[in-house]
Amino acid sequence: MTLQSNRRLGPLRALGLAAATSLIATGAAGTAQAADAPLPVTITGEDRVDLSLHSDNGDPTEPQVDLRLNAPGEPFEGDGVIPPVFTGDYTIRIDASELAGVAKVKLPCDADGLVAVCTGSELYAGQQYNKVGGIRLDIGDDSEAGDFGSITVTGEGEGLDFTPLSIDVLVGGPEFVNRRLSLPKDFRAGDTFEAPVGLRNAGSTAAEGAVLRFHGSRGVSFPDSYGNCSYAEVTTGSLLHQGTDAICTFPDGIEAGAAYALAEPLKVRTADFALHDIFTYSFTAVGPGEAAALRAAKDYRPGTGPDLGLKKAGDADPKDYAKYADLDLPLKNTYDLELTGASPAGEAGDTVTAEIGFRNNGPAWVSALRSGGEPIGFTVAVPEGATVTKAPQDCGENTIAEGVKGYLCWVTTPLLEDAELSFPFELRVDRVVEGAKGKVALPEWDNPFDSDHTNDSAWIVLNGSDEATDGGTGEADGGTSGGSTPPGSGDGEGDSGSSGSSGTSGSSGTTGTSGTSGDVAGDDAGGGLALTGAGGMALIGGAALLALGLGAGVIVLQRRRARQGGGTTA
Structure with missing residues (x-):
């Protein structure tokens, strides 16, 4: 066990919370300032990385942290040269020295051991074109369960006021996997599925509590309302994103290696028009204080019934649990x-x-x-x-x-x-x-x-x-x-x-x-x-319909790189 693992850092109580912060909308800094005041710049990126002792922690060529600089102003849209909002030299310092003996670290820019310095000369409104670089983290030979530390990212430049970023890193912490789901063969539109929702802590340490998030697309609803859950319905905008989201909090500890299940199955009701709708859920580790904050998230209404319980499930086969748990339902219905x-x-x-x-x-x-x-x-x-x-x-x-x-x-x-x-x-x-x-x-x-x-x-x-x-x-x-x-x-x-x-x-x-x-x-x-017209000849329509398959959809966000000197080209 390294020295860092014996320190109890306050921010680590929030480990597990970052995955849920996207539920609470936050605006980019855009406050007007006096002409002679420094330009406020926020260093952005993932503020937490959990490293597993039991998996490969993702593609080793892909960084877990994407560092960018968020400058005030409306982001540029359109074609042509992007005008900078600031021109002048600045430096970004990435200090990962706390992770010595905790994890292997790969830093961007000019790195000297566990400290790197990045330089720049222009900033653009927003953060899309202000990329600093990526940070890759992996477990090392000395990594042990409970090891933790932080990466501190700071900035300096004349005429600039940087808000720093702290990235907490935990090795072998709570690692939740979710019970797999399977649909009864005779399930049809209008039926209600009683989902055996559960989790297993495959990590090396206990969690202070758990948060359950579940989602149903437009043809799915949840007839029960629980007091320790909050709900949000989306009924406008793109049909792809309409449906119901819910957050439930469980303040009791989750032991390492133990499996848990809801005290009663989660009822998932399907509409008469439902076909290949999606139900998905996931558990994450979080402390009681952070869980309460999640339930007060914007646009979520509190449940009205009794609390939904979570109980130990006894012996569990690890093969019955996976990182992702989702289900398409129903599989039987027709349209015309x-x-x-x-x-x-x-x-x-x-x-x-x-x-x-x-x-x-x-x-x-x-x-x-x-x-x-x-x-x-x-x-x-x-x-x-x-x-x-x-x-x-x-x-x-x-x-x-x-x-x-x-x-x-x-x-x-x-x-x-x-x-x-x-x-x-x-x-x-x-x-x-x-x-x-x-x-x-x-x-x-x-x-x-x-x-x-x-x-x-x-x-x-x-x-x-x-x-x-x-x-x-x-x-x-x-x-x-x-x-x-x-x-x-x-x-x-x-x-x-x-x-x-x-x-x-x-x-x-x-x-x-x-x-x-x-x-x-x-x-x-x-x-x-x-x-x-071609005399009423038939059209060969074999390629006229695009396959609407059920493979997992992936949205790839293409980020444009800012070019040096005189602005960047969109």
Whole structure:
């Protein structure tokens, strides 16, 4: 045991809290100051790192701490040269000497042992372009459970006032893993799942308390309300982020190596429209004081019932626990995607509108939560004798077969269970061809969640009689749609390419289209296209639908590096 491990640092009582601080919104420093006052700069980065004695602590090439400088002002948006808010020399000193014998440390910049000095000459508003460097931490040969220390980061520069950063590092502390979940095979939409929520402390030391966080997406709710929990519902904004979040606190100690379970299963109710919704939970170690602060977080309302208890679970198989615990539910439900056609009429030289309809007849929504909301595509052929003069924003010109062009249209997801959208095409009648037809079609997919495939295609009938424009396979138009992954199928391997950056109409469930179609055709997908009808030839729709799989979605934040001298280029 190193000397540092015998010191009881006050900040270490907050170890385990940093993971939850994102629940409490904090604004960047932007206070106005006098012209001769120093510019306030905050050194930012992770303020806590826990090192496990039982795992590899993540990718050894990736730092756990990303150091940046946050300067006042509105962050630059747009293209071109980014104007600095400060020009002049400054230094950032990173002192990790307290970690000698505690952990291995890799510092950025000009490092001399466990101390590094970074220099700079410009600062920009915000922190995106003010990157200092990363700090990588790993256990060493001398690391033991309970070892801890701090890294101190300070700054100095004429005309600057730096707020320092302290990074607490603990080796072999409490390390919670969560009990795995599995869904009953007969579970359906509208059912309530009694989740056997639990944890195991796989770390080397006890925890003063625990915090349980759980989340349900839009189709999930929690019928019970507990006095030691706080709840927040999100019902506006992106459908991807709507749902319920909860925080529960447990002040009693969590012994090292012991397993615990909730005193009663956590009830997880699903709506009638639910399909591939997500329930997830996790436990983290935290002290009683910090736990109380979490429950008072902004926008969380306290529960009203009795407290939810946590009890020892006895012997537990480590294979039943994992770092992440989540579940897709239900796996059984259906929706009905339907296309409707149009039957405009006009003389030669007239411009007419063919309004294509797309709707979900439910009962389920298309959640597409794991894929992050990839779009559904359908194809549109142009009737013979007509030219498209204006296409919907969410549609782009596309090659549909060898030598044949049509349109590929996109519907954004998630898609509400009662969504109804409109895709108006303006057609110029170049010559009257009685009963000219253009097919509108979803891919011929093997989709077990779409309950009715007879309405997956429709027709634009130009200058026709009273024949139907919707439903059925109709006439054979040549070509066969290739296989495509249905929305929410769990494949998670669909290739979205660069297309389908469609607007918000699909997620809002309102009539009308919005946004842009992206690069589905490589050309301008808006008005002014001169695409002549191809005699009602069928569109090959095998690639017209992006797979809406259930693989874990990952958002990669690309950070631009600030260039030295005279500002930086966005």
